[in-house]
Amino acid sequence: MNNLIKIQELTKNYHTKEGEINALFNINLDIEKGKIISLVGPSGCGKSTLLSLISGLDEDYSGCILKDKIKTAYMLQNDALLPWLTIYENATLGLKLQKNITKERLEYVDYLLKLYNLQEFKDNYPKxxxxxxxxxxxxxxxxxxxxxxxxxxxxxxxLDQQTRLLISDDVYKILRKEGKSAILVTHNIEEAITFSDQVIVLSKRPATIKNIIDIKFKNNDSIFTRRRDNQYEEYFDLIWKDLDMNE
Amino acid sequence: MSNEQKQYLKKLKNTKIKILFWQILLIIIFIFLWELLVNIGVISSFIFSSPSRIFKTIIELINNNNFFIHIFITLKEVLIAFILGISLGFLIAIILYQFKLFARIIDPYLTMLNSLPKVALGPLIIIVCGANSKSIILMALLINLIVSIITIYNGFLTTPSYQLKLFKSLNASKLQILTHLVIPNSYQTIIASFKLCVAQTLVGVIMGEFLVSKQGIGYLIVYGKQVFNLNYVMTGIILLALISYLLYKLIVILEKKLLKHI
Incomplete structure (x- = not known):
């Protein structure tokens, strides 16, 4: 398997007026191409910090993050749509900012808009x-x-519970279909298990890797089929135990 | 359209008509009472003039070809000072946003300038620029500029952090962040600063005209005071009230056009 990213002895400290905060300590992690990985851990343990270090938004750390010239893209808790742009303009914002508006990319955006029944709202505004x-x-x-x-x-x-399941299933399916790699930060154990190939449990601050659990299901069609698998409960207990020990 | 919807729309329209009706009635009552109280001698016509006297004064000014010149001169000064104020304010706010350390350094001086009564600078301005409309425009500019800078800059600072994070994660340049995010995000604040700015500009222009002028509404008021003809003073005040309302309304129309989707 070829690695997309190799993280070695990654340590991150924050400095504030009140003092120093040790966010991450000695993280070693390989992210394989085409895999979906979930990061779970107690709140405030540094999951999001790890993500912004990987993305390159934050370049202040010690240790090593080896990556080829890969393109990363963020999806945040807040949709961050710009209210003064139409749905279509919002969808193509990244292409515009990166000056990469090609026919092929625009066709792909159209395809996705159709796939999610957003075509008719193309010229509407987010509100x-x-x-x-x-x-x-x-x-x-x-x-x-x-x-x-x-x-x-x-x-x-x-999102509310129903929408949450629907959207996460959409994201799951499209990532699988296109063979994309992804790292998901979540508080939700169920989401972590049904969504990913690997769940990484982090300890409380300073976060270290507590456990890495490979998730294998027979039927990977959707998050719902994965949820119904007999193994699901086993994984849940495993992760719960790892999280519980941190209390 | 259902009947309920029709009724609802009708009700909305009725409320609008009702508000307009009372607004017109209120001004008619005000004018009528003013005229009446002056005529029966409850208030002095010498000091407070009266609607009919103001009307006569306006006719007299029109006949002397002075009426529109006064309005034109004042409007011209207001417009020049307003446009200078918002464009300079906008530019300086961008500079402050791009150089945050500089913004922190000059912060106390901006605050100081903001609270300084700019009319105190009047004599200095007149000596430097001479007794002409340049002095009046500079006076108005000094009054409106600081307010414009501070409001627009504070608008820039309200850009949500998650949107900044999104733009950075898309590798947007500093210029792209400014033109595609920070400025559009501040449209509302920028329009609000227009409203503040227009009011401040009027204050500045009238103050300037009080100090130096041969024409303009401020001049009309000062002249009326000097010759003890308070009809001129009241006419000037009424004209100012109308002009400031119209300018404000123009900005509201602009606001509706620009902010349709937000």
Whole structure:
């Protein structure tokens, strides 16, 4: 398997007026191409910090993050759609900012808009859309730039339970279909198991890797089929135990 | 359209008509009472003039070819100072946003300038620029500029951090962040600063005209005071009230056009 990213002895400290905060300590991690990985851990343990270090938004750390010239794209808890742009303009924002508006990319955006039944809202403004639809537009904006690695920072946690399942299933299916790699930060154990190939349990601050659990299901069609697998409960207990020991 | 919807729309329209009706009635009552109280001698016509006297004064000014010149001169000064104020304010706010350390350094001086009564600078301005409309425009500019800078800059600072994070994660340049995010995000604040700016500009222009002028509404008021003809003073005040309302309304129309979707 070829590695997309290799992280070695990664340590991150924050400095504030009140003092120093040790966010991450000695993280070693390989991220394989085409894999979906979930990061779980107690709140405030540094999951999001790890994500922004991987993305390159934060370049202040010690240790080593080896990556080829890969393109990453963020999906955040907030859809971050710009209210003064139409749905279509929002979906193509990344292409515009990266000056990469090609016929092929635009056709892909059109394909995704159709896939998620957003075609008819193309020229509407975000305020006329529901929370779930907005998060789908955010997904299209993320995929439009054709990233090698998606960084999903609790993208479903602001949605209600039903929408949350529907949208996470959408994201799961499209990632599988296109063979994209992704790292998902979540508080939700169920989401972590049904969504990913590997769950990484982090300890409380300073975060170290507590356990890495490979998730294998027979039927990987959707998050619902994975949820129904007999093994699901076993994984859940395993992760719960790892989290529980940190208390 | 259902009947309920029709009724609802009708009700909305009725409320609108009702509000307009009362607004017109209120001004008619005000004018009528003013005229009446002056005529029966409850208030002095010498000091407070009266609607009919103001009307006569306006006719007299029109006949002397002075009426529109006064309005034109004042409007011209207001417009020049307003446009200079918002464009300079906008530019300086961008500079402050791009160089945050500089913004922090000059912060106390901006605050100081903001609270300084700019009219105190009047004599200095007149000596430097001479007794002409340049002085008046500079006076108005000094009054409106600081307010414009501070409001627009504070608008820039309200850009949500998650949107900044999104733009950075898309590798947007500093210029792209400014033109595609920070400025559009501040449209509302920028329009609000227009409203503040237009009011401040009027204050500045009238103050300037009080100090130096041969024409303009401020001049009309000062002249009326000097010759003890308070009809001129009241006419000037009424004209100012109308002009400031119209300018404000123009900005509201602009606001509706620009902010349709937000």
């Amino acid at each position: 006329s859309l529901s929370g779930g639809m907005k998060q789908r537009v955010a997904l299209i904006r993320t995929l439009a730039i054709n990233p090698d690695l998606l960084l999903l920072d609790e993208p479903f946690s602001a």
